[in-house]
Amino acid sequence: MNGPTTGDRTGPMRRGARLSHAESGEPVAGREASRGDASRPVTISYIAETAGVSIPTVSKVINGRSGVSAGTRARVEALINEYGYRRTNRSNMMELVFDELEHMWGTEIIRGVERVAREHRVAVVLTEFGPERNAVHFPSEDTIARRPACVVTVAQLSAEQRDQLRAKGIPFVVFDPATELPDDVPFVGATNWAGGRSATRHLIELGHRRIAMIGGPGRTLYCQARLDGYRSAREAAGLPVEAGLVVRAPLTTEHGRAAALELLDRPERPTAIFACNDLQAIGVYQAARTMGLRIPADLSVVGFDDLPIAALVDPPLTTVRQPLTEMAAAATELALALGRGEETPQAGLELATTLTVRESTAPPAGRAD
Numbered sequence: 001m002n003g004p005t006t007g008d009r010t011g012p013m014r015r016g017a018r019l020s021h022a023e024s025g026e027p028v029a030g031r032e033a034s035r036g037d038a039s040r041p042v043t044i045s046y047i048a049e050t051a052g053v054s055i056p057t058v059s060k061v062i063n064g065r066s067g068v069s070a071g072t073r074a075r076v077e078a079l080i081n082e083y084g085y086r087r088t089n090r091s092n093m094m095e096l097v098f099d100e101l102e103h104m105w106g107t108e109i110i111r112g113v114e115r116v117a118r119e120h121r122v123a124v125v126l127t128e129f130g131p132e133r134n135a136v137h138f139p140s141e142d143t144i145a146r147r148p149a150c151v152v153t154v155a156q157l158s159a160e161q162r163d164q165l166r167a168k169g170i171p172f173v174v175f176d177p178a179t180e181l182p183d184d185v186p187f188v189g190a191t192n193w194a195g196g197r198s199a200t201r202h203l204i205e206l207g208h209r210r211i212a213m214i215g216g217p218g219r220t221l222y223c224q225a226r227l228d229g230y231r232s233a234r235e236a237a238g239l240p241v242e243a244g245l246v247v248r249a250p251l252t253t254e255h256g257r258a259a260a261l262e263l264l265d266r267p268e269r270p271t272a273i274f275a276c277n278d279l280q281a282i283g284v285y286q287a288a289r290t291m292g293l294r295i296p297a298d299l300s301v302v303g304f305d306d307l308p309i310a311a312l313v314d315p316p317l318t319t320v321r322q323p324l325t326e327m328a329a330a331a332t333e334l335a336l337a338l339g340r341g342e343e344t345p346q347a348g349l350e351l352a353t354t355l356t357v358r359e360s361t362a363p364p365a366g367r368a369d
Contacts, residue, residue: 047076047079047080050079051072051075051076051079052075053072053075053076057072057076058076061073061076061077061080066343092121092122092123092149093122093123093124093125093146093148093149094113094117094122094123094124094125094148094149094150094151094152094332094335094336094339095124095125095126095127095143095146095148095150095151095152096109096110096113096124096125096126096127096151096152096153096154097127097128097129097138097151097152097153097154097155097157098126098127098128098129098154098155099128099129099154099155099156100128100129101128104278104279104307104308104309105305105307105324106154108307108324108325108328109154109175109324109325109327109328110126110328111325111328112324112325112326112327112328112329112330112331112332113152113328113329113331113332115325115329116328116329116332116333116336117332120336122149122336125146125148127140127143129155138155138157138161139151139161139164139165139168139170143170144168147168147170148170149171149336149339149340150170150171150172150173150335150336150338150339151165151170151171151172151173151335152172152173152175152328152331152332152335153172153173153174153175154175154176156174156177156178156179157172157174162185171186171335171338171339172186172335172338173186173187173188173331173332173334173335173338174186174187174188175187175188175189175327175328175331176188176189176190176222176327177189177221177222178219178220178221178222179219179220179221180221183347184347185347186334186335186338186344186347186348187331187347187348187349188327188328188330188331188334188348188349188350188351189222189327189348189349189350189351190222190322190323190327190350190351190352190353191350191351191352191353192222192223192225192226192229192322192353193225193226193228193229193232194229194352194353195226195229195304195320195322195353195355196225196226196227196228196229196230196232196233196274196304196320197229197230197232197233198229198233198320198353198354198355199229199230199233199274199302199304199319199320199355200213200229200230200233200234200274201233201236201237202302202318202355202357202361203272203274203300203302203361204233204234204237204239206272206300206361206362206363206364207363207364208271208272208300208363208364209239209271209364210245210268210269210270210271210272211230211234211239211245211270211271211272211273211274212245212246212247212263212270212272212273212274213227213230213245213246213247213273213274213275213276214247214248214249214256214259214260214263214273214274214275214276214280214284215227215246215247215248215249215276216248216249216250216251216276216277216280217248217250217251218248223251223276226276226304227246227276230246230274244266245263245270247259247262247263249276249280251276251277251279251280252279252280252283253279253280253282253283253286254283255280255283256275256279256280256281256282256283256284256287257283257284257286257287257290258283258287259280259283260273260283260284260286260287260288261287261290261291264287264288264291264293264299265291270299271298271299271300271364272299272300272301272302272361272364273299273300273301273302274302274304275301275302275303275304276304277303277304277305278303278304278305278306278307278309278310278317278319279307280303281301281302281303281304281310281317281319281360282303282309282313282317284299284301285301285313288301295315295360296315296359296360296361296362297362297365298365300318300360300361300362300364301317301318301360301361302317302318302319302320302360302361303317303318303319303320304319304320304322305319305320305321305322305324306319306320306321306322306356310356310358311358315358315359315360316358316359316360317358317360318355318356318357318358318359318360318361319355319356319358320353320354320355320356321353321354321355321356322353323351323352323353326351327351330349330351334349
């Protein structure tokens with residue numbers, strides 16, 4: 001991300017006004033106005049409008065970055081000098097944003113963020129929207145006042161929220177995007193399609209043919225990628241993708257249990273179920289016990305995430321390891337680099353998933369589909 005793309009343009013620059021580089025996140029001071037409202041700050045957007053350039057261009061000049069022609073740089077620097085910009089350090093703090101922290105994988109993400117922040121001697125502020133997404137407005141006045149060096153957001157920000165962060169010059173990185181993002185939005189994710197494919201291929205190689213999948217919400221990007229990987233593995237093995245073998249459900253244990261009961265109550269029940277995450281997979285365990293089925297003798301189960309609980313359930317769960325801690329660490333490194341004004345080689349990064357085989361999968365006993 002090269003800098004902000006939007007900003008307030010509320011009028012021409014007032015000569016002699018006190019300047020505050022509010023939209024780049026770097027406070028500045030200048031001469032007090034001899035007339036007019038000197039308390040009102042003139043932001044980076046005023047500089048951009050007066051110079052006849054974009055806000056990202058002014059941000060590049062202020063941060064000493066490349067990609068600006070000599071003539072444009074001289075014009076912007078002249079305005080900066082005229083109004084007495086004085087550079088100060090950005091806040092030695094970053095912000096980690098969640099929708100809500102009920103899910104167990106939140107702990108793994110926090111661990112990765114804090115590890116990198118500690119190495120860079122950066123404090124971490126945790127913000128939670130709340131289940132209704134209106135408990136906290138983001139970016140809040142507190143966020144702007146704190147002027148964090150950067151933001152790592154697990155919550156999926158709207159285009160308006162992303163624009164607000166850009167307008168304040170606060171770099172951000174999206175963790176594991178749930179929706180398609182513009183090309184210039186930095187993110188760190190995982191190879192969800194490959195993970196879904198490896199989970200399904202593992203079951204096929206064990207001899208399973210009636211392999212069901214509990215997918216996640218249809219509009220969630222990583223859930224759709226896992227489902228597409230499942231379909232790809234089936235098609236590669238010459239197995240038709242039967243609509244009746246796919247059920248969508250929220251990513252919770254309760255909904256995983258309900259979806260599994262629906263699948264296992266059918267006349268031709270599946271011999272294996274691939275769940276979109278470990279919480280759903282635990283729900284499958286509960287459904288199997290309710291119906292008197294043994295895992296893996298009667299039903300093989302594969303999850304996704306490899307949360308610590310996956311190794312503790314009975315039998316230990318075969319699952320696709322999503323390197324949540326490593327992803328969080330990579331997102332933090334990227335966000336801090338952007339906060340330092342560094343050029344990054346790519347906006348997006350995907351870390352590899354790997355299949356962790358434990359004791360919840362086995363060949364289908366006495367079945368030849």
